[in-house]
Amino acid sequence: MGASEFQLKKHHSIPKPEKPLLVVVLDGWGEAPDDEFNAISRAETPCMDSLKESKPDRWMLLKAHGTAVGLPSDDDMGNSEVGHNALGAGQVVSQGAALVDKALEKGELFDHDGWKYLEPAAKEHTLHLIGLLSDGGVHSRYNQLWLLIQGAAERGVKRIRVHTLTDGRDTEDGTSVKFMAQLQKDLRSLEGKGCDAQVASGGGRMITTMDRYESDWNVVKRGWEAHVLGEAPNKFKDPVEAIKALKASHCDGRRCKLQKPKEAGGKPVSDQWIPPFVIVDDDDNPVGPIQDGDAVAIFNFRADRVVELSKAFEYKDFKHFDRKRHPDVRFAGMMQYDGELKLPAHFLVPPPAISRTTGEFLAKSGVSTFACSESQKIGHVTFFWNGNRAAPFDKKLETFHEVPSDQNIPFNEKPAMQSAKITKLGIEALKSGKYDQVRLNFPNPDMVGHTGDLEATISACSTVDSCVQELINAVEEVGGTWLVTADHGNAEDMVQRDKKSGKPLMEDGKPRILTSHTLNPVPVAMGGPGLPEGVKFRTDLKEPGLANVGPTIINLLGFEAPDNMVPTLLSA
Numbered sequence: 288m289g290a291s292e293f294q295l296k297k298h299h300s301i302p303k304p305e306k307p308l309l310v311v312v313l314d315g316w317g318e319a320p321d322d323e324f325n326a327i328s329r330a331e332t333p334c335m336d337s338l339k340e341s342k343p344d345r346w347m348l349l350k351a352h353g354t355a356v357g358l359p360s361d362d363d364m365g366n367s368e369v370g371h372n373a374l375g376a377g378q379v380v381s382q383g384a385a386l387v388d389k390a391l392e393k394g395e396l397f398d399h400d401g402w403k404y405l406e407p408a409a410k411e412h413t414l415h416l417i418g419l420l421s422d423g424g425v426h427s428r429y430n431q432l433w434l435l436i437q438g439a440a441e442r443g444v445k446r447i448r449v450h451t452l453t454d455g456r457d458t459e460d461g462t463s464v465k466f467m468a469q470l471q472k473d474l475r476s477l478e479g480k481g482c483d484a485q486v487a488s489g490g491g492r493m494i495t496t497m498d499r500y501e502s503d504w505n506v507v508k509r510g511w512e513a514h515v516l517g518e519a520p521n522k523f524k525d526p527v528e529a530i531k532a533l534k535a536s537h538c539d540g541r542r543c544k545l546q547k548p549k550e551a552g553g554k555p556v557s558d559q560w561i562p563p564f565v566i567v568d569d570d571d572n573p574v575g576p577i578q579d580g581d582a583v584a585i586f587n588f589r590a591d592r593v594v595e596l597s598k599a600f601e602y603k604d605f606k607h608f609d610r611k612r613h614p615d616v617r618f619a620g621m622m623q624y625d626g627e628l629k630l631p632a633h634f635l636v637p638p639p640a641i642s643r644t645t646g647e648f649l650a651k652s653g654v655s656t657f658a659c660s661e662s663q664k665i666g667h668v669t670f671f672w673n674g675n676r677a678a679p680f681d682k683k684l685e686t687f688h689e690v691p692s693d694q695n696i697p698f699n700e701k702p703a704m705q706s707a708k709i710t711k712l713g714i715e716a717l718k719s720g721k722y723d724q725v726r727l728n729f730p731n732p733d734m735v736g737h738t739g740d741l742e743a744t745i746s747a748c749s750t751v752d753s754c755v756q757e758l759i760n761a762v763e764e765v766g767g768t769w770l771v772t773a774d775h776g777n778a779e780d781m782v783q784r785d786k787k788s789g790k791p792l793m794e795d796g797k798p799r800i801l802t803s804h805t806l807n808p809v810p811v812a813m814g815g816p817g818l819p820e821g822v823k824f825r826t827d828l829k830e831p832g833l834a835n836v837g838p839t840i841i842n843l844l845g846f847e848a849p850d851n852m853v854p855t856l857l858s859a
């Protein structure tokens with residue numbers, strides 16, 4: 288397809304705006320009934336409340352989970368990857384979770400090139416599997432891990448070592464004990480089949496291995512030391528005991544160094560922050576460091592939090608930390624995590640092919656964009672938005688600006704995060720006259736919501752509400768247009784609920800906290816002096832979802848949306 292085929296046609300009724308369009312994504316801002324555990328309805332949110340008043344013409348709800356964002360079923364909560372993919376692509380694409388399910392269903396995965404590449408090393412030496420131990424379905428899923436292990440054992444792999452990152456973020460805190468016990472039981476069942484399969488190392492996902500967008504390479508370094516070198520501050524013979532003991536070790540919620548006893552005011556460690564550990568044998572030797580000749584696979588399907596580890600395995604020249612030893616292994620990802628960097632070169636399942644996105648069409652139609660967030664989410668409005676592509680389509684037209692996130696701090700300790708800086712940069716970009724589109728992501732409702740701290744999440748929501756107001760004021764000033772939406776729910780429900788009654792589930796007289804995303808819809812609203820009178824949301828779409836935002840943005844920029852996209856939300 289030549290560049291001219293990406294040239295968008297003029298919209299039949301909306302003229303190309305002279306002033307910028309502001310697109311704001313409130314990460315993890317869903318819609319749910321007023322409730323004491325709804326951090327959004329508890330927060331002071333005069334701006335977002337006032338937008339709702341323009342319902343149904345300029346405020347509506349969008350489906351942000353399950354099949355609307357390419358996930359296997361409507362029981363799957365939304366997440367940033369699939370949410371931003373849908374927003375930016377204007378299409379619903381079958382996502383990693385669904386593709387891996389399919390590849391494992393009849394064992395096709397084992398016929399693909401990726402497995403064929405690993406197989407000789409796995410059979411002759413050891414197969415290492417690294418990833419998130421969870422049934423969250425956001426980065427990985429336990430049933431997929433187990434099918435992979437079983438399939439490898441059936442094909443003659445005799446030695447397997449699993450390196451587990453504990454969740455508590457896409458799953459309820461505390462469930463890592465249950466998952467580890469299940470994994471132990473399942474691995475033991477292979478003993479009789481001549482396969483020695485054991486857990487070799489692990490740690491909480493927020494301090495071990497699963498950093499993203501290079502926010503803090505120390506996280507990956509800790510993982511490398513535990514998984515590859517077999518070195519960690521904590522050594523245990525049994526992985527279930529490891530988790531139980533480390534969870535009970537009471538720290539201040541941050542990292543292993545800061546461990547302090549309960550009497551000194553420490554809190555029990557959450558699954559997300561379990562210090563790294565290695566499993567050792569009776570002689571205190573690690574049971575599964577990674578050696579030359581071994582096969583290594585990452586079993587997460589989602590890219591953002593395993594790109595850095597993939598680089599550490601794959602790249603000869605690597606300067607982010609001292610690897611001490613870089614074993615010569617056969618390495619594969621569950622998917623190829625970055626199509627442009629071809630990272631990793633080998634993968635077990637081909638990733639979703641997301642092409643012809645709004646970003647590509649707009650860049651090739653001469654539209655200039657400023658995209659900004661802080662480190663924790665910068666890739667959401669660039670990489671995920673553009674169909675898992677890190678580089679701009681056109682360097683001259685697209686500016687990606689990252690505000691460094693705080694490091695080593697659970698975000699409930701600073702719920703405002705970098706929102707003030709993002710707002711300031713957004714306003715400057717709107718007023719600069721340099722950009723047709725200004726795209727921002729505010730991580731707060733999501734990042735603070737994941738900590739399970741209700742009060743801090745309420746504060747996060749109030750903060751971003753006032754940021755949105757400041758930005759809308761700036762749009763009013765310059766005469767532009769704005770669209771505000773979200774990628775999935777999180778902050779609007781902070782408790783586990785009984786599926787039938789909707790009542791909070793209780794334990795020891797206290798509600799069970801929900802740290803994960805939700806299945807709730809998200810709002811979308813638009814306005815501004817640049818929006819032609821009479822432009823409103825349509826009401827005839829059966830199930831409007833995040834993907835419908837993509838063509839809407841194209842329309843608001845004065846173009847007809849291309850045929851490969853789902854329908855626009857506009858009635859104009």
Ligand SMILES: O=C(O)[C@H](O)COP(=O)(O)O
Pocket residue numbers: 314315365366367368425426456457592733
């Ligand atoms: O990676 C994470 O932080 C969570 O698993 C999902 O959150 P996100 O999809 O909002 O990034």
Ligand SMILES: [Mn+2]
Pocket residue numbers: 314315366367368370733774775
């Ligand atoms: Mn998100």
Ligand SMILES: [Mn+2]
Pocket residue numbers: 315367733734737777804
């Ligand atoms: Mn999240």
